Amino acid sequence: MEPPVLQTVDLTKVYQVSAGAFKGKLPLQAVGGVSLAVPRGSVLGLVGESGCGKTTVAKMVLGLEEPSGGDILLSGQSLKKLSSKEIAGRVQPVFQDPYSSLNPRKSIGSIISLPLRALGLGRRAEQEEKVQEIMEVVGLPPRLRHNYPNQLSGGQRQRVAVARALIMRPELVLCDEPTSALDVSVQAQILNLLMDLRQELNLTYVLISHDLAVVEHMATRVAVMYLGRIVEEAETEALFRNPRHPYTQALLSSVLTPEPGLSLPETHLGVAYPNPIDPPSGCTFHPRCPKADDRCSRERPRPALADGSLVECHHPAPG
Amino acid sequence: MSPLLEVRGLNVDLPLAAGVLHAVREVSFSLEKGETLSLVGESGCGKSMTALAMMDLLPPGAVRRAERLTFEDRDLAKAAESKMAALRGARMAMIFQEPMTSLDPCYTIGNQLEEALLVHRRVSRREARNRAVFLLEKVGITAASSRLKQYPHQLSGGLRQRVMIAMGLMCGPAMIIADEPTTALDVTIQAQILALLASVQKEFEMGMILITHDLGVVARVADRLAVMYCGMVVETGTVKEVFERPLHPYTRGLMDCIPVPGKSLKGRKLGSIPGMVPTPIGELTGCPFRNRCSRARGECAGSGIGLKELSPGRAYRCLLSPQDCLAGRV
Numbered sequence: 001m002e003p004p005v006l007q008t009v010d011l012t013k014v015y016q017v018s019a020g021a022f023k024g025k026l027p028l029q030a031v032g033g034v035s036l037a038v039p040r041g042s043v044l045g046l047v048g049e050s051g052c053g054k055t056t057v058a059k060m061v062l063g064l065e066e067p068s069g070g071d072i073l074l075s076g077q078s079l080k081k082l083s084s085k086e087i088a089g090r091v092q093p094v095f096q097d098p099y100s101s102l103n104p105r106k107s108i109g110s111i112i113s114l115p116l117r118a119l120g121l122g123r124r125a126e127q128e129e130k131v132q133e134i135m136e137v138v139g140l141p142p143r144l145r146h147n148y149p150n151q152l153s154g155g156q157r158q159r160v161a162v163a164r165a166l167i168m169r170p171e172l173v174l175c176d177e178p179t180s181a182l183d184v185s186v187q188a189q190i191l192n193l194l195m196d197l198r199q200e201l202n203l204t205y206v207l208i209s210h211d212l213a214v215v216e217h218m219a220t221r222v223a224v225m226y227l228g229r230i231v232e233e234a235e236t237e238a239l240f241r242n243p244r245h246p247y248t249q250a251l252l253s254s255v256l257t258p259e260p261g262l263s264l265p266e267t268h269l270g271v272a273y274p275n276p277i278d279p280p281s282g283c284t285f286h287p288r289c290p291k292a293d294d295r296c297s298r299e300r301p302r303p304a305l306a307d308g309s310l311v312e313c314h315h316p317a318p319g
Numbered sequence: 320m321s322p323l324l325e326v327r328g329l330n331v332d333l334p335l336a337a338g339v340l341h342a343v344r345e346v347s348f349s350l351e352k353g354e355t356l357s358l359v360g361e362s363g364c365g366k367s368m369t370a371l372a373m374m375d376l377l378p379p380g381a382v383r384r385a386e387r388l389t390f391e392d393r394d395l396a397k398a399a400e401s402k403m404a405a406l407r408g409a410r411m412a413m414i415f416q417e418p419m420t421s422l423d424p425c426y427t428i429g430n431q432l433e434e435a436l437l438v439h440r441r442v443s444r445r446e447a448r449n450r451a452v453f454l455l456e457k458v459g460i461t462a463a464s465s466r467l468k469q470y471p472h473q474l475s476g477g478l479r480q481r482v483m484i485a486m487g488l489m490c491g492p493a494m495i496i497a498d499e500p501t502t503a504l505d506v507t508i509q510a511q512i513l514a515l516l517a518s519v520q521k522e523f524e525m526g527m528i529l530i531t532h533d534l535g536v537v538a539r540v541a542d543r544l545a546v547m548y549c550g551m552v553v554e555t556g557t558v559k560e561v562f563e564r565p566l567h568p569y570t571r572g573l574m575d576c577i578p579v580p581g582k583s584l585k586g587r588k589l590g591s592i593p594g595m596v597p598t599p600i601g602e603l604t605g606c607p608f609r610n611r612c613s614r615a616r617g618e619c620a621g622s623g624i625g626l627k628e629l630s631p632g633r634a635y636r637c638l639l640s641p642q643d644c645l646a647g648r649v
Contacts (some may be wrong), residue, residue: 026364049505049507049508050476050505074617154362162382183361183362183532184534184573184576184577185572185573185592186361186591187576188454188575188576188589188590188591188592189591191404191578192588192589192591195588210505212580213580214505214578216578216580217589219579240580251506251507254506254507254509254510255506255535255538256509256513256533256535256538256539257535257538258535258537258574258577258579259533259538260538260558260559260562260563261559262538262539263539264510264513264514264517264539264540265510266510267510267511269507269511273475273477273505279548303433
């Protein structure tokens with residue numbers, strides 16, 4: 001059997017953060033034991049509130065941060081054994097804000113061809129040809145090659161970011177909030193583009209987003225993160241039809257669909273997202289959970305696997 | 320009785336080196352006490368400029384013209400700056416998108432809250448403090464009196480936005496303008512903040528102008544909406560009317576763009592509006608949407624496409640008849 005394009009095994013990241021002047025450092029566990037598997041051609045949606053560790057996972061997969069523990073495997077090969085250039089050839093990112101992720105002083109052609117030049121792939125003429133080719137694939141007119149980012153609209157810039165990611169023909173594309181900075185009409189264009197490319201080029205995506213409607217539309221499988229842990233993971237359809245973790249339920253109910261007549265949802269979540277330096281005891285979600293009891297504050301729930309889905313809760317809804 | 324706020328024929332022009340940028344063109348609407356009107360549109364459509372024009376907080380050099388601009392029977396079109404300064408914060412308040420940049424990092428929450436009242440009313444600092452604690456509790460902040468000593472950076476995004484709302488309410492304004500109040504927040508916090516805004520609005524009987532690009536927010540919170548495109552209002556009506564029977568091709572296009580869990584088919588293509596918004600610099604003739612509209616005809620380039628009023632408060636700006644609009648897909 002082919003190994004998954006991306007697999008993380010008990011991935012952990014601990015940062016040492018300053019506790020204030022002269023007070024030394026405190027450990028902050030940004031990611032605490034994340035195990036994921038993303039098979040070829042699938043789209044994994046990673047959702048959660050800000051500060052839950054989604055982006056830290058992405059950074060580690062891109063090789064930009066060193067994991068504190070656990071391992072990342074790309075098609076069965078450990079990231080530790082790969083050089084940063086080898087990683088860059090196989091995993092490429094698309095970031096949130098195309099206004100700040102493109103160098104304003106470089107022409108579009110130069111931005112898109114940078115991965116090729118950095119890895120020294122092909123001659124100048126071949127690189128030019130590849131740039132033309134990929135611009136066509138993502139729907140950018142080739143004449144824009146000599147323009148600069150400030151002359152492009154938001155949607156066009158994000159297409160440039162997609163082109164730059166795809167020119168290496170990576171195995172895995174990491175989309176970190178790819179449409180959050182875009183207007184809705186442009187968001188739809190970019191989402192359609194990503195879906196088309198996935199079929200044409202048999203791409204594998206990890207899609208990080210806080211917009212559950214986008215995740216539901218794009219992802220084949222969804223992992224919900226809370227305070228550095230995956231609290232629920234399932235096939236998209238199953239997760240949206242029957243969310244089992246109380247946190248997933250609250251997240252789903254807080255999506256505001258454009259349906260007049262429905263009032264605002266009551267999420268019962270309370271105000272505070274916990275402080276990650278001083279996480280709650282037991283199940284880290286218990287202070288905000290409507291189902292919490294004594295056991296939840298004492299004992300950390302273990303991940304329960306059933307039918308290819310995972311939930312980490314003492315009181316999950318029946319599957 | 321005249322409405323709380325009445326705007327007729329509002330224009331905002333920004334003279335730039337490249338020409339005059341018409342940010343707002345002939346916008347008219349009114350707002351009643353206790354009502355929520357939402358201005359919806361994509362970035363650059365003029366919704367924020369419209370709000371800033373109400374407050375007379377436009378960027379330097381901007382030119383505001385209005386046939387009529389009245390608030391609580393005061394004529395704002397000709398009001399002097401001193402008169403506006405007395406109104407701002409006292410009778411009309413504004414809540415901005417990014418609470419981190421709109422709170423002053425150098426002053427405590429308490430200082431900033433109290434200032435709003437001390438500037439506009441003859442009250443003692445103790446009275447101002449009591450009001451601040453009262454409102455912080457009202458917006459759901461626990462241990463309010465100890466929070467007064469904190470600085471903005473010590474609060475989370477959701478808490479900061481609650482502080483912003485409390486600050487807006489300090490003087491008991493008649494109208495509150497919320498410019499993308501939840502865009503910078505997590506979805507879970509968004510619902511809470513919107514519910515809070517709606518409840519304080521009801522309690523204090525304020526009129527609210529809610530500026531957003533999120534049709535989900537509009538559907539759940541607003542009473543009426545005005546869809547803006549290129550500085551113009553292209554469609555207006557009650558939320559129910561517009562969501563159930565969107566008439567303008569742009570409104571219809573926008574609604575097709577949003578994935579809705581359980582409704583839009585997974586993997587199926589989302590509707591999208593091809594092309595880009597035309598430049599707002601220079602004169603516009605004809606329908607500004609025609610180069611992106613699948614139903615554009617020759618006449619759409621002509622001038623004089625006005626808002627067609629179907630019933631009081633329900634209007635749209637398109638040459639097609641309502642039946643034709645509803646019949647065809649965009």
